[in-house]
Amino acid sequence: MLGHTTETNEKYYTYDTSNLDEKKKIIQERNSKFKNLLHTG
Numbered sequence: 001m002l003g004h005t006t007e008t009n010e011k012y013y014t015y016d017t018s019n020l021d022e023k024k025k026i027i028q029e030r031n032s033k034f035k036n037l038l039h040t041g
Helices: 006-012 020-040
Strands: none
């Protein structure tokens, strides 16, 4: 996607190894905290 070679990508970039369920849980927790701030703020 960035136009770099595979070697460059592996050397300089990290890969996201978390699974989709973990990401969904984190986003839901953040959204819940944000909504609580809106209602109490």
